[in-house]
Amino acid sequence: xxxxxxxxxxxxxxxxxxxxxxxxxxxxxxxxxxxxxxxxxxxxxxxxxxxxxxxxxxxxxxxxxxxxxxxxxxxxxxxxxxxxxxxxxxxxxxxxxxxxxxxxxxxxxxxxxxxxxxxxxxxxxxxxxxxxxxxxxxxxxxxxxxxxxxxxxxxxxxxxxxxxxxxxxxxxxxxxxxxxxxxxxxxxxxxxxxxxxxxxxxxxxxxxxxxxxxxxxxxxxxxxxxxxxxxxxxxxxxxxxxxxxxxxxxxxxxxxxxxxxxxxxxxxxxxxxxxxxxxxxxxxxxxxxxxxxxxxxxxxxxxxxxxxxxxxxxxxxxxxxxxxxxxxxxxxxxxxxxxxxxxxxxxxxxxxxxxxxxxxxxxxxxxxxxxxxxxxxxxxxxxxxxxxxxxxxxxxxxxxxxxxxxxxxxxxxxxxxxxxxxxxxxxxxxxxxxxxxxxxxxxxxxxxxxxxxxxxxxxxxxxxxxxxxxxxxxxxxxxxxxxxxxxxxxxxxxxxxxxxxxxxxxxxxxxxxxxxxxxxxxxxxxxxxxxxxxxxxxxxxxxx
Ligand code: GLC
Ligand code: CA
Numbered sequence: 153x154x155x156x157x158x159x160x161x162x163x164x165x166x167x168x169x170x171x172x173x174x175x176x177x178x179x180x181x182x183x184x185x186x187x188x189x190x191x192x193x194x195x196x197x198x199x200x201x202x203x204x205x206x207x208x209x210x211x212x213x214x215x216x217x218x219x220x221x222x223x224x225x226x227x228x229x230x231x232x233x234x235x236x237x238x239x240x241x242x243x244x245x246x247x248x249x250x251x252x253x254x255x256x257x258x259x260x261x262x263x264x265x266x267x268x269x270x271x272x273x274x275x276x277x278x279x280x281x282x283x284x285x286x287x288x289x290x291x292x293x294x295x296x297x298x299x300x301x302x303x304x305x306x307x308x309x310x311x312x313x314x315x316x317x318x319x320x321x322x323x324x325x326x327x328x329x330x331x332x333x334x335x336x337x338x339x340x341x342x343x344x345x346x347x348x349x350x351x352x353x354x355x356x357x358x359x360x361x362x363x364x365x366x367x368x369x370x371x372x373x374x375x376x377x378x379x380x381x382x383x384x385x386x387x388x389x390x391x392x393x394x395x396x397x398x399x400x401x402x403x404x405x406x407x408x409x410x411x412x413x414x415x416x417x418x419x420x421x422x423x424x425x426x427x428x429x430x431x432x433x434x435x436x437x438x439x440x441x442x443x444x445x446x447x448x449x450x451x452x453x454x455x456x457x458x459x460x461x462x463x464x465x466x467x468x469x470x471x472x473x474x475x476x477x478x479x480x481x482x483x484x485x486x487x488x489x490x491x492x493x494x495x496x497x498x499x500x501x502x503x504x505x506x507x508x509x510x511x512x513x514x515x516x517x518x519x520x521x522x523x524x525x526x527x528x529x530x531x532x533x534x535x536x537x538x539x540x541x542x543x544x545x546x547x548x549x550x551x552x553x554x555x556x557x558x559x560x561x562x563x564x565x566x567x568x569x570x571x572x573x574x575x576x577x578x579x580x581x582x583x584x585x586x587x588x589x590x591x592x593x594x595x596x597x598x599x600x601x602x603x604x605x606x607x608x609x610x611x612x613x614x615x616x617x618x619x620x621x622x623x624x625x626x627x628x629x630x631x632x633x634x635x636x637x638x639x640x641x642x643x644x645x646x647x648x649x650x651x652x653x654x655x656x657x658x659x660x661x662x663x664x665x666x667x668x669x670x671x672x673x674x675x676x677x678x679x680x681x682x683x684x685x686x687x688x689x690x691x692x693x694x695x696x
Pocket of ligand 2: 177185
């Protein structure tokens with residue numbers, strides 16, 4: 153890589169999330185590992201259009217962990233879980249990525265540690281332990297019940313009573329994930345040092361886990377009940393998270409976190425955040441002081457926590473418009489259509505059995521927007537949720553009725569018994585033989601080759617890479633916009649969310665279809681009208 157890396161490389165990057173347990177197993181234990189990722193780097197980017205061409209990878213947690221929440225319960229922020237490899241393997245992975253121009257983001261989990269982290273073991277050992285105040289301990293109420301009414305995101309009370317010292321500790325997630333006390337400056341400093349540890353090893357940035365929860369109201373008051381909640385719905389929505397989610401102090405802490413990133417120019421922070429467009433925007437900081445470089449916008453997946461966002465032009469247009477209007481001008485949005493916590497795109501949009509068709513329009517939307525897009529492994533071949541029989545279920549979290557295993561199954565490389573993923577028993581069952589990489593690799597019509605074309609075209613077309621987004625429009629069936637960069641041809645993006653073919657006006661006299669879900673249509677456009685196939689999408693480039 154360049155000896156002077158461009159400081160804001162992330163503005164033009166396409167990123168790819170790897171769930172390390174499920175990408176590639178190198179030693180036959182059925183669990184993906186870092187060595188396996190290294191073996192697959194050419195698939196991600198070998199410098200040619202035969203590869204996906206991504207510019208960065210984010211690895212979900214790779215640290216030592218009892219795996220109560222599959223790595224989001226960290227027992228040591230500065231090492232590698234033996235299932236995944238060693239520090240040496242990680243160093244090699246970073247070097248091998250950099251050799252290919254791929255930046256590496258790790259997953260920083262600042263809100264909580266594992267209950268096996270040495271800090272918590274000390275903290276729970278006695279009320280007078282110097283680390284007691286590194287976590288959030290409170291006396292029971294006089295009747296013995298928890299200090300307040302907060303519910304865990306995964307269900308049940310957010311407090312667990314500890315017999316040894318007769319107090320409750322707070323955990324926003326599993327009881328194996330005690331929340332750190334970010335009001336203690338020692339905690340903040342210790343956590344900052346974990347960032348520095350990896351920056352010194354060459355890591356290019358971090359995805360930051362549930363950053364909106366690190367600071368709560370100092371008095372920990374009860375949350376008000378949610379009047380819209382119906383018994384039987386997910387318990388975590390039974391109250392409004394006023395005092396333990398996006399609490400104003402979080403936005404100041406985020407600026408202090410940013411200063412640590414600024415000690416290492418060229419690094420990037422990407423926050424996992426939830427909220428309204430305005431709340432998301434606040435994570436970026438302000439004109440006086442910057443916050444996170446990027447904050448995820450998950451509104452294409454869900455806007456209100458549990459309601460799946462429909463694939464409908466007016467809804468997509470509203471989400472895009474809100475993000476354009478709210479993210480500060482010094483940065484840009486950051487969208488994803490999939491991740492390890494949510495049902496996969498195809499499954500979400502398959503009520504009429506046409507999820508696969510919608511999945512072809514997805515990359516044209518995501519990579520056609522002004523944003524730093526994040527792909528999730530397997531999305532590029534159209535992996536869907538996999539039914540997991542009860543005896544094979546692993547995820548303890550009850551996000552939905554089944555947990556999150558269905559979207560975390562092993563990458564399907566080919567049709568061999570181990571799917572090219574493992575020579576052993578995979579930790580989660582495989583999906584059906586198709587889709588897989590091998591069948592799509594040389595098929596010009598495949599979803600994989602559509603993704604590859606989209607990523608490489610984005611590199612070629614400055615308007616898509618760094619242009620502004622203008623003339624957001626369309627109608628009930630179509631969402632469309634223009635990407636405009638000085639000195640480069642403009643690009644018109646149109647996505648048809650209806651199941652009928654539609655015709656739209658193209659704002660150029662001369663143009664060509666650079667990419668279309670129906671690949672036979674690519675090429676010179678003879679009129680200022682563009683026909684989009686049912687559920688189809690196209691990128692039209694100005695000029696002949
Ligand atoms: C985030 C992660 C999720 C994890 C939770 C607790 O939402 O994406 O996988 O369970 O935080 O760390
Ligand atoms: Ca392995």
